[in-house]
Amino acid sequence: DAGITQSPRHKVTETGTPVTLRCHxxxxxxxxxxxxxxxxxxxxxxxxxxxVKDTDKGEVSDGYSVSRSKTEDFLLTLESxxxxxxxxxxxxISDLGGGAAETQYFGPGTRLLxx
Amino acid sequence: QQxxxxxxxxxxxxxxxxxxxxxxxxxTAFDYFPWYQQFPGKGPALLIAIRPDVSEKKEGRFTxxxxxxxxxxxxxxxxxxxxxxxxxxxxxxxxxxxxxxxFGTGTRxxxxx
Numbered sequence: 305d306a307g308i309t310q311s312p313r314h315k316v317t318e319t320g321t322p323v324t325l326r327c328h329x330x331x332x333x334x335x336x337x338x339x340x341x342x343x344x345x346x347x348x349x350x351x352x353x354x355x356v357k358d359t360d361k362g363e364v365s366d367g368y369s370v371s372r373s374k375t376e377d378f379l380l381t382l383e384s385x386x387x388x389x390x391x392x393x394x395x396x397i398s399d400l401g402g403g404a405a406e407t408q409y410f411g412p413g414t415r416l417l418x419x
Numbered sequence: 420q421q422x423x424x425x426x427x428x429x430x431x432x433x434x435x436x437x438x439x440x441x442x443x444x445x446x447t448a449f450d451y452f453p454w455y456q457q458f459p460g461k462g463p464a465l466l467i468a469i470r471p472d473v474s475e476k477k478e479g480r481f482t483x484x485x486x487x488x489x490x491x492x493x494x495x496x497x498x499x500x501x502x503x504x505x506x507x508x509x510x511x512x513x514x515x516x517x518x519x520x521x522f523g524t525g526t527r528x529x530x531x532x
Contacts, residue, residue, distance in 0.1 A: 335518055337520075339522075344428075344524060345524060346425070346508060346522045346523055346524035346525045347463070347508060347522040347525075348522075349519060349520070352518070352519065354518065360517065362519065394462050394463070396462075398518070406451050406453075406468075406512055406514055406518075407453070407465050407468075408453070408465070408510075408520060409464075409465075410455075410462030410463050410464065411462055412461065412462050413460075413461075413462050
């Protein structure tokens with residue numbers, strides 16, 4: 305596996321509480337992504353980063369914010385968790401350009417339950 | 420125009436049979452088409468990928484067929500094995516654009532022993 309870790313791996317929280325998920329990589333890849341995976345929807349992009357302090361929205365960004373202060377860390381924050389944010393969250397990295405294969409490597413996932 | 424449509428949603432195949440999963444896209448700017456394999460409790464992992472300058476790519480028992488004019492691509496798993504039972508996702512990417520991967524909704528494959 306590529307050097308990607310996610311923490312926590314499992315979390316149960318209550319509606320209205322803030323939640324932060326962390327993605328840490330040791331590959332020094334430029335691009336980092338946050339996806340959520342739900343039955344029938346596949347993988348949907350929440351936010352992504354193309355460099356330190358450079359982030360952009362994905363297709364399901366409402367209710368989520370991100371930060372990237374270091375190459376290796378990409379944080380996803382649910383400002384006020386809702387039950388609709390119950391999901392499995394995956395972090396991914398890639399190092400595009402330069403003729404390299406555009407392989408995207410995924411972390412092990414974080415299972416979040418919002419009660 | 421950004422969607423990638425994947426079918427079928429689920430698939431059951433006998434051991435030794437051929438599994439076929441199809442994807443269709445609209446955005447002609449896509450120029451990289453990977454397939455990912457995901458086992459329960461794990462993150463997706465790249466299985467095989469193709470660029471639109473070729474019509475077919477084969478790696479072992481896995482083959483991607485690409486039809487540029489129809490804007491479709493498919494994954495063929497030859498001699499399917501129970502160990503191939505997993506969820507498969509197709510995806511598309513514009514390598515000169517924003518580097519946002521667009522994923523299909525996934526196909527849950529079960530190979531019967």
